[in-house]
Amino acid sequence: MTALDPAIYDTGKRPVWCPGCGNYGVLLALRKALAELELKPENVVIVTGIGCHGRISDYMKTNGFHTIHGRVLPLATGIKLANPNLTVIGHSGDGDAYAIGLGHLPHAARRNIDIKLIVHNNMVFGLTTGQVTPTTPLGVKTKSTPFGNPEHPLNPLLLALASGATFVARGFSGEVDHLKELIKRAILHKGFAFIDVLQPCVTFFNTYSILREKVYKLEETGHDVKSLEQAFRRAMETERIPIGVFYEVERPTLEEAFSHAMNPPPALRPLSPPDLTRLLSRFR
Amino acid sequence: MPVENVIDLGLMVAGPAGAGVFASSLLLGKTLMRHGFSVFVTNEYPSLIRGGHQWAQVRAVFGGYSYSHRKTVDAVLALDKFSAEVHIADLKNGGIVVCDEGDAPTQADPRVVAFPLRRIVKEEGGPSVASNTVGVGVLLGALGLRIEIAERVIYDQFRGKKEAAELNARLLRRGFELGRSLELGVRDRVMSLKPAEEGRSLLIDGNSAVALGALSAGLTFFAAYPMTPASPILHFLAEVQRDLGIVVFQPESELAAINMAIGAAYAGARSMVATSGGGFSLMVEALGQAAMTETPILIVEVQRPGPSTGLPTHTAQGDLRFVIHASQGEFPRVVLAPGDPYQAYVLGNVGLNLAWKYQVPVIILSDKYLGESYWTLKDLPQLGVEEGKVSRESVNGTFPRYKLTEDGVSPMVFPGTPGSLVYANTSEHDEYGFGTIDPLKVKAMQEKRFLKLRKLREEAERSGVEVYGDGEVLVVTWGSTKMIVLEALRRISGVGLLQVVWLEPFPKNKVKSAVHGKKILVIENNMTGQLVSLLREHLFLEPADVLLKYDGRQFYPEDVEAWIASHLEAR
Ligand SMILES: Cc1ncc(C[n+]2csc(CCOP(=O)(O)OP(=O)(O)O)c2C)c(N)n1
Ligand code: SF4
Numbered sequence: 001m002t003a004l005d006p007a008i009y010d011t012g013k014r015p016v017w018c019p020g021c022g023n024y025g026v027l028l029a030l031r032k033a034l035a036e037l038e039l040k041p042e043n044v045v046i047v048t049g050i051g052c053h054g055r056i057s058d059y060m061k062t063n064g065f066h067t068i069h070g071r072v073l074p075l076a077t078g079i080k081l082a083n084p085n086l087t088v089i090g091h092s093g094d095g096d097a098y099a100i101g102l103g104h105l106p107h108a109a110r111r112n113i114d115i116k117l118i119v120h121n122n123m124v125f126g127l128t129t130g131q132v133t134p135t136t137p138l139g140v141k142t143k144s145t146p147f148g149n150p151e152h153p154l155n156p157l158l159l160a161l162a163s164g165a166t167f168v169a170r171g172f173s174g175e176v177d178h179l180k181e182l183i184k185r186a187i188l189h190k191g192f193a194f195i196d197v198l199q200p201c202v203t204f205f206n207t208y209s210i211l212r213e214k215v216y217k218l219e220e221t222g223h224d225v226k227s228l229e230q231a232f233r234r235a236m237e238t239e240r241i242p243i244g245v246f247y248e249v250e251r252p253t254l255e256e257a258f259s260h261a262m263n264p265p266p267a268l269r270p271l272s273p274p275d276l277t278r279l280l281s282r283f284r
Numbered sequence: 285m286p287v288e289n290v291i292d293l294g295l296m297v298a299g300p301a302g303a304g305v306f307a308s309s310l311l312l313g314k315t316l317m318r319h320g321f322s323v324f325v326t327n328e329y330p331s332l333i334r335g336g337h338q339w340a341q342v343r344a345v346f347g348g349y350s351y352s353h354r355k356t357v358d359a360v361l362a363l364d365k366f367s368a369e370v371h372i373a374d375l376k377n378g379g380i381v382v383c384d385e386g387d388a389p390t391q392a393d394p395r396v397v398a399f400p401l402r403r404i405v406k407e408e409g410g411p412s413v414a415s416n417t418v419g420v421g422v423l424l425g426a427l428g429l430r431i432e433i434a435e436r437v438i439y440d441q442f443r444g445k446k447e448a449a450e451l452n453a454r455l456l457r458r459g460f461e462l463g464r465s466l467e468l469g470v471r472d473r474v475m476s477l478k479p480a481e482e483g484r485s486l487l488i489d490g491n492s493a494v495a496l497g498a499l500s501a502g503l504t505f506f507a508a509y510p511m512t513p514a515s516p517i518l519h520f521l522a523e524v525q526r527d528l529g530i531v532v533f534q535p536e537s538e539l540a541a542i543n544m545a546i547g548a549a550y551a552g553a554r555s556m557v558a559t560s561g562g563g564f565s566l567m568v569e570a571l572g573q574a575a576m577t578e579t580p581i582l583i584v585e586v587q588r589p590g591p592s593t594g595l596p597t598h599t600a601q602g603d604l605r606f607v608i609h610a611s612q613g614e615f616p617r618v619v620l621a622p623g624d625p626y627q628a629y630v631l632g633n634v635g636l637n638l639a640w641k642y643q644v645p646v647i648i649l650s651d652k653y654l655g656e657s658y659w660t661l662k663d664l665p666q667l668g669v670e671e672g673k674v675s676r677e678s679v680n681g682t683f684p685r686y687k688l689t690e691d692g693v694s695p696m697v698f699p700g701t702p703g704s705l706v707y708a709n710t711s712e713h714d715e716y717g718f719g720t721i722d723p724l725k726v727k728a729m730q731e732k733r734f735l736k737l738r739k740l741r742e743e744a745e746r747s748g749v750e751v752y753g754d755g756e757v758l759v760v761t762w763g764s765t766k767m768i769v770l771e772a773l774r775r776i777s778g779v780g781l782l783q784v785v786w787l788e789p790f791p792k793n794k795v796k797s798a799v800h801g802k803k804i805l806v807i808e809n810n811m812t813g814q815l816v817s818l819l820r821e822h823l824f825l826e827p828a829d830v831l832l833k834y835d836g837r838q839f840y841p842e843d844v845e846a847w848i849a850s851h852l853e854a855r
Contacts, residue, residue: 013718042699042700042703042704042705043699043700045551047547061682063705064706064709064717065577065707065708066707066710067543067573068543068569068572074535074543075546075550077535077540078505078548078553079551079699081544082549082551082553082555086551086699086700103536103537103539104540107536258531260526261504261525261529263529266530266554266555267548267698268700271502273499273667274499274528280496280663283486284314284485284486
């Protein structure tokens with residue numbers, strides 16, 4: 001294999017995550033995926049939100065933008081529209097993506113902008129020390145729901161599918177190599193790729209043992225990724241939890257609609273202001 | 285030029301939404317401009333009297349500049365009965381209302397002249413809404429304007445739609461013939477004018493001008509969520525994006541718009557957003573992010589009255605303190621307030637250049653009156669582009685994006701530069717962008733960002749104020765209110781005008797020397813005197829008096845004139 005060494009993406013900083021945190025698995029899978037795809041660090045941009053997950057950009061020796069809480073998707077979209085040559089990968093938490101930033105997810109999905117979103121879904125707020133999120137199961141006691149979560153959790157996969165996402169997957173940070181393959185496929189997918197990663201927060205909501213018990217791999221079941229109906233059905237399963245690619249189809253991307261602006265793209269344009277004469281004729 | 289050589293016309297078109305009020309006013313305006321008049325066009329919609337009613341005023345001055353609207357007009361083209369009745373009140377002595385036979389008020393009034401506007405449209409086989417064009421023809425005939433010039437305006441407006449153009453030209457001519465029998469007292473003088481060289485002047489609104497200014501500074505990325513009165517910026521740029529090869533995009537919210545613009549700028553695109561106060565409220569969070577990540581961003585805020593949804597289609601200058609202080613924490617920013625489309629164009633250019641030169645957020649504070657009104661300009665100059673400290677060097681590793689420098693501005697590279705990695709961080713960070721809580725580094729970074737203020741203050745002192753005229757009394761104002769004051773000062777001597785153009789950083793010394801020893805009067809289109817508060821804050825200056833207006837309308841120059849005059853008598 002001609003793959004690069006995953007270590008080239010290591011900034012050498014020691015993660016601040018709790019020992020055993022699911023974020024380590026995502027970090028490992030990400031580095032391996034980039035290495036196997038032989039992506040040059042200078043052509044990759046990691047955009048991260050605010051939360052424990054957001055620290056991942058500190059540990060990735062690539063370009064990075066550590067943005068504000070919930071705004072990973074619009075920021076990543078701006079980067080991609082300005083320079084489609086870049087591989088833009090967003091990392092978000094379940095609070096980041098499904099609470100404060102939820103408004104952006106269906107739109108990124110339906111507009112099929114060629115960016116990747118990896119959600120570290122630990123079903124709890126980590127960095128703010130353990131409050132409820134939109135994916136916390138019903139009845140779970142957290143710091144902000146001491147009498148049990150009164151809300152029904154959101155199903156991110158159904159949301160992504162219903163929004164028209166062209167690539168929808170679920171990973172598990174306890175299955176690093178499987179997750180690596182998902183990330184690789186997401187990056188190779190032309191369009192918006194969404195991966196919800198089950199990522200236990202060992203400190204505030206340790207779900208390792210239950211997830212290990214329930215998780216199974218979709219690709220071992222003959223699942224048809226082209227079937228939206230099958231994808232919906234799998235996404236609704238709760239007894240056992242499927243991981244893998246649920247859905248993958250091709251559709252024109254948002255950048256393609258802006259092909260008029262891409263030669264060269266906005267970020268690479270030499271500074272040459274337009275000829276005003278033509279623009280001004282309408283005001284004469 | 286002696287006053288008797290000045291021709292000063294006020295025209296109004298009024299009617300229900302969809303009747304072509306704005307189109308008629310622009311047709312009149314452009315025709316007058318091509319005759320050599322200086323033209324101003326403003327509009328109001330919808331009025332509070334009845335849903336959907338709108339009007340536009342065209343003020344045209346030959347032998348001088350047309351700064352603003354006025355209270356009264358020479359002629360009203362009323363496109364429905366309601367307009368014919370209501371706008372009689374806006375007529376000057378000797379003025380007339382032109383309307384369709386069917387719309388004449390029940391009580392005969394010598395000031396109302398009815399014509400078979402709609403019947404003519406029928407005879408010419410046009411759609412009934414086209415009667416406004418016949419009406420415009422009537423006004424042209426009454427004023428002694430040249431039909432050929434108006435026809436050329438029509439053909440320019442309907443470019444590519446030959447049939448519609450021909451029909452409208454026919455309707456115009458029919459009206460024109462009727463109008464020749466009307467007397468407005470200027471026909472002979474207008475007919476003797478030598479028309480200007482066509483295609484030289486511009487009739488341009490503040491919104492388009494600011495967009496053109498940004499384009500002239502290399503704008504390549506624009507994102508905006510529609511909000512009146514800033515939406516025309518989006519419409520204009522969206523229309524020209526293919527010709528210019530730039531990205532113009534309407535995302536799901538203002539939050540998305542500004543974050544996209546920041547992402548694009550981080551990647552290397554010169555980017556801008558435009559909105560009104562409500563949208564800016566949503567952008568505030570990202571304003572701080574732009575400051576913290578030192579990402580260049582230009583924000584155009586076109587004010588309307590607030591709070592909340594306020595008066596969507598009206599005007600105000602109530603957001604000054606808001607934009608100066610918006611966001612938590614402390615960071616340098618630039619706030620510029622143009623007063624007319626020429627300044628809007630220049631500041632659009634300057635604003636984008638400054639954002640890149642200093643890597644700070646720049647806000648252009650406009651308002652509905654400036655954004656949606658049209659003024660005549662001789663032309664727009666080609667302005668320069670400043671790239672700022674953009675480096676293309678390869679550092680072989682993480683680029684010190686936040687390097688501590690003498691002027692606080694660090695060189696920037698863009699992702700994709702071979703060998704170099706760029707790390708932007710909205711949390712406090714070290715020189716490489718990596719998060720830090722080290723008190724020494726935190727302090728150094730905060731000071732670095734504020735170092736930029738030194739040069740920015742110099743720029744503010746250099747170009748932060750405009751002074752018009754001179755006298756013992758000095759009127760101080762900002763934004764589009766400047767045009768109203770200039771109009772008011774037309775007939776007053778011994779009074780100067782100071783327009784504060786840079787509101788942040790505040791051109792303290794320039795203002796200080798301008799106000800020295802003068803009686804200071806401040807005029808603002810808001811309720812609390814926000815510029816007054818800045819004068820107090822920066823100069824300990826208490827003006828002699830303040831005139832404020834906050835009913836959603838710009839001042840009438842007549843009221844300003846009377847107010848200033850009362851202070852002259854009081855001296
Ligand atoms: C606007 C805003 N509101 C609240 C916060 C505080 N905050 C920081 S992280 C966080 C939740 C993070 O949860 P999640 O996205 O699930 O990330 P995790 O820490 O679990 O990885 C919140 C609410 C913030 N930084 N910004
Ligand atoms: S709090 Fe939870 S999510 Fe955050 S680092 Fe610790 S284990 Fe990981």
